[in-house]
Amino acid sequence: MKEKKKLIDENGLRLDGRKWDQLRPIKIEVGTLHNADGSAYIEFGKNKIAAAVYGPKEMHPKHALLPDRAVLKCRYHMAPFSVDERKNPAPSRREIEISKVIREALQPSLILEDYPRTAIQIYVEVLQSDGGSRVAGITAASLALADAGINMRDMVVGCAVGKIEGKIVLDLDDAEDKEGSGDMPFAFMPNLNLVTLLQLDGLFTPDEFRQALELAQQGARRVYEMQREALIKQYFSGGAGETTVVEEGE
Amino acid sequence: MKEKKKLIDENGLRLDGRKWDQLRPIKIEVGTLHNADGSAYIEFGKNKIAAAVYGPKEMHPKHALLPDRAVLKCRYHMAPFSVDERKNPAPSRREIEISKVIREALQPSLILEDYPRTAIQIYVEVLQSDGGSRVAGITAASLALADAGINMRDMVVGCAVGKIEGKIVLDLDDAEDKEGSGDMPFAFMPNLNLVTLLQLDGLFTPDEFRQALELAQQGARRVYEMQREALIKQYFSGGAGETTVVEEGE
Amino acid sequence: MKEKKKLIDENGLRLDGRKWDQLRPIKIEVGTLHNADGSAYIEFGKNKIAAAVYGPKEMHPKHALLPDRAVLKCRYHMAPFSVDERKNPAPSRREIEISKVIREALQPSLILEDYPRTAIQIYVEVLQSDGGSRVAGITAASLALADAGINMRDMVVGCAVGKIEGKIVLDLDDAEDKEGSGDMPFAFMPNLNLVTLLQLDGLFTPDEFRQALELAQQGARRVYEMQREALIKQYFSGGAGETTVVEEGE
Amino acid sequence: MSASKKSYVVETLRKAQMIELLSKGKRIDGRQLDETRKLDVRTGVIEKANGSAIVTLGNTQVIAGVKVQPGTPFPDTPDKGVLMVGAEVLPLAAAYVEAGPPDEGAIELARVVDRGVRESEMIDLASLCIKEGKHVYAVFVDVNVLNVDGNLFDATSYAVVSALLTAKMPKYVLEGDAVKNSGEVLPVPVAKIPVSVTIARVGNTLIADPTSEEEAVMDSRITLTTDDESNICAGQKGEPGTFPPEQILQAAEVAIRRGKEIRQAIKAATGHG
Amino acid sequence: MSASKKSYVVETLRKAQMIELLSKGKRIDGRQLDETRKLDVRTGVIEKANGSAIVTLGNTQVIAGVKVQPGTPFPDTPDKGVLMVGAEVLPLAAAYVEAGPPDEGAIELARVVDRGVRESEMIDLASLCIKEGKHVYAVFVDVNVLNVDGNLFDATSYAVVSALLTAKMPKYVLEGDAVKNSGEVLPVPVAKIPVSVTIARVGNTLIADPTSEEEAVMDSRITLTTDDESNICAGQKGEPGTFPPEQILQAAEVAIRRGKEIRQAIKAATGHG
């Protein structure tokens, strides 16, 4: 990745006016879809993502069921109109890889042993994509799992960290991701203090890597506050059955 | 659809010399294929279509069988050489849609409850295509079903109606379909007086739509006479086991 | 096939210096792959081919198992870098056909009745391709079957014969195959004296065909000597469990 | 939980019950036989698309996005823009939907909606030619179904039409033999507003805009699309049942009448009122 | 009902019975061991194709259609026309056939027939070049099997050859750098008439042109294609059985002898007699 544009100005502000450790505006809704067993919707910068969960349900094909726990399945998918150039609706290799890492990022939070011989299916549908769609999708999917009543050890919350203009910053948007020199998507169980997803592209010195890991945890904990608020509103403020909206603007 | 050529001349005759309510030449044969449980062949204008039925037979996959009736399956398929530009042999979206509407057009005529837990498979193979191939295919497939001895409530017979030069006419051929301003494929159970297929493209005023629906029924009843004659010849004139040919020329 | 280059010189030698009835250099190794139940590696001219066998093992899908013998499966596959122009890794129609003829060439040598309700899977992976890859693959696969301990009636050994400059010659390489006027891949059970594979492209007079068939048997018997030597070394010279290498250079 | 995937035993019981109710002119959700559900249209929801709309029809929800790109014309229409309508029923939209290539139902859906737009000549494709035989505007309309509760045909049709009515596209100009974005922005050239109305037959009764529960017991359905002058510009009978001819004419009457109301609602929601 | 899909139990019984019969030099349908079935060739059956033929060999029936279109040459043969032979066993042709992409059997069939045409140099591909490296004639031959009763290789081969022998193609000419249909019509340039003959081995007996019933019990088959001068121009052994070398030579003798008769029949039927 080559840096062409000036991504941080003389006042230390980024292209969209954010400070180095500032998140983009976030909006979270729970229980947005009628048919799904659990669902959530997140706007994270320009990301607009619907997540839904079906299950625990019968496992198909039968021979692939597990006698002592549920099989977790996940599909991350982008709408054809979600990106600048129209995307072919068939799943790309990128979507297949991200489906896998999202599933593996969510699985540690779930008590799958409580649902032997069943399947739990997660869908992450990106309606509009911006930098960090996979981690925003994880945040929404974890809410959808909670909304579906799946037993969980902790929530999972995602947040990326990147490197622009030689500086480690929180939560890259599309322009920063494209022009910056490093990106590190990250997901975390905040109460258990365990990392469930980490990917990295670009160039980080060992010290920058340490900083990035620290900043990612801070960012994730901030997203977690919103995630928690959305759940509390939905379930303990008489909002159950209704759609709950939590917003953090700037 | 834009009208460019003169499709009806000063004498009220169409490009191929037909009157507005006249069918193209038709030729029908029953029992044409050796292996199939039932088969028929139709030439309808330049359409040349083979239809065959296999079944009732074992249903695969097992989990999709129905305990109280047969599953009806249908494939409409065009040979690569059946159209002006060579067609890729893989099924197109058009062929998949037409397979569905043909199946739904034939199903009401069949007493599927007489064959629980089985499958009945219909094949419609277009060897040469002209306007109205789906309705000619339905006419042939209904004969193949009868030839296979499947219990039926009525025959199904198809016929299209279209709009050229602002006039509702019977049975468009390829040129009329391409240059005309409306096409309405139609299939019908003549004795039960029930419509089993209707599609429409183009622009019809409410009054034209009423006329088209009327004319389609008249045309279908005329095709039915030939269909019936083919069956009677095959089964009640000592022709059983042989191929029966019925022809209507102009 | 048109002959452009001079494929045989005034001394009767071919482009690579071989005589008309001479094989290319051959190297054979048995037991080369750690996980496979049986394996072999062959270099035959520039061909570099790994063969492996898994089985007898459980048959999937169940409904396709045979109650009285094993099902034999075979995949012939070329690595993307095995040919001059990079090959798409998806199986081509050519690879599907060759998989079939290789399977049918090896099956007569196997006592599949000894392994009812199971599957035996053969893999032939061409890492570098030269003329005659299918028959070299058969020679290696037969060794892998022996290495896997599958009960056999005889070994199968392959060798092609071709026609260049109007002359029947043994074992075409790539250049000769491309420029020559005929190629006849051939596989043989040497002790039972039975042909298990024969294909032919080009133009052979009846007499040339007879010569070709004769020469192919001679060539195959020579390859068989090496195949046998490799097996004996592997199993009767204390080499069991180790990789055995047999080489025939020029 | 969706009811679109039919369980045969349940179907028989439900059907008897629903036919009894319908014979009294009543529907489970209290609607009149020819009454359509509450329609909500929100446009401009996807900033990266040239046009977009989320349509909610009862509990059925679909999103449509329009992408306009320079493209190559089809050989048989060298002087016309290219229009492509795709539809996918997302697997999150109902328990019965499976991920994978579109099945025959999704293909029928996309093709019927495509014909409704194409045959009505809603879009003036002739004005979308940049250089004959070489460069045209390619208009992709993709619909994703977010929640299934019956009548995907109409919800999809309304979303496509609403997204197109509000779409803005770059003006492309020729520079030598290449196409360049001029920086100017144009509306997509819309000539007409086609509106589809779907009528289901349950027993001998016709009902408009069926829910999933009603679809589970219907014998057949017919979708009729009308244009601004109440011409019928697309039609599709579906499902393995039948219609007596006179009920097709009744369905056409409903499609024209209800179509007018819905066209007004779409115009209002898209600023074309 | 086709017998090509082998049921193992039935196969064993049938085979014993058939071998006994064959040991007396007899076949179930009364033919001589090296006798081929009645061949019927009808050409010009598909007006929209450049050439076409329906071939009936016993109860096996196939249709071949030729389409000639302007195309681009392959990079390694810039000065030659393109020939493509495809084959599909239609699912209506036998109970065992399933719709879907061609299986290994159909792929083998198409490739063997393709090689029979290509390697015999039946078509003079050099004369099908319009502009080297840019424009050539592309000749597509597609075969659909309508009814399976054994020996698809030969029936397909005869249909392809008959369709090509009677095909007429437009003469394409260059206009600037583009290709134009001149309006003139040419025959497809046929140089030779390759004819394939398939011989099956059942037990130790060779029989020509096997039916499905015979194929169900055969050990192996060999298809040998000969040209007008009795050269062998294509060969393919199939099925998981063997041939002693001397039986391959016997098979070649039959292929040459019967091939001559069949070539005459095809010439007569296509007006090349």
Add this chain to the structure above:
Amino acid sequence: MSASKKSYVVETLRKAQMIELLSKGKRIDGRQLDETRKLDVRTGVIEKANGSAIVTLGNTQVIAGVKVQPGTPFPDTPDKGVLMVGAEVLPLAAAYVEAGPPDEGAIELARVVDRGVRESEMIDLASLCIKEGKHVYAVFVDVNVLNVDGNLFDATSYAVVSALLTAKMPKYVLEGDAVKNSGEVLPVPVAKIPVSVTIARVGNTLIADPTSEEEAVMDSRITLTTDDESNICAGQKGEPGTFPPEQILQAAEVAIRRGKEIRQAIKAATGHG
């Protein structure tokens, strides 16, 4: 027999046993926790490829081949060469592998190795442009796994790097608007040597370069790729387990330290020492 396909019952027992062993700082094959297996690199094994390498890491064996061809640049990088890394786990490599399109594991493998090469800027893609927007060098690197015994990520990474380090490509030049092979031969322009190291977490213990047996009981793994200056240039956590943040930093320390040794070994084997 591979142990990568987990049998749940066996897994539980094995895991308990292995965790006990690891708690004493021991591994089944006697290695130190952070010790990698014996690495063997053979280059130039496929003469028809521009570069190639067989890498053996313990019992894991992979082969990589490089093909360089003239190609077209991607629209968003018109002035850069094209690099494509593909990976296939051949079905002969382990009992659990099935033939067919690459599954999610193989896709992840190829994409992680691709990013390791791409994001480290190992290849100077800018120097692989022949004519901006028109012609570039396309570098295909394909990896086939021949035997699976754990840690395919690193074995594949080493094979790709070794094949690229020893690859020779034709020098292409422009002739008019077309690309021509000049006859000259160039090395592929390698700027850096990225080296990946994979660390697995079993229970609470980290181990480097896991075998299949160890992978069968691991909770999670992390692959970290470093460049010549010990920068971290690619990372991928995998498997449905977790890492405490401090163990990620430990893993990075191991990846840097072991990466240096392996880089030396690769340099020596490829003549870049």
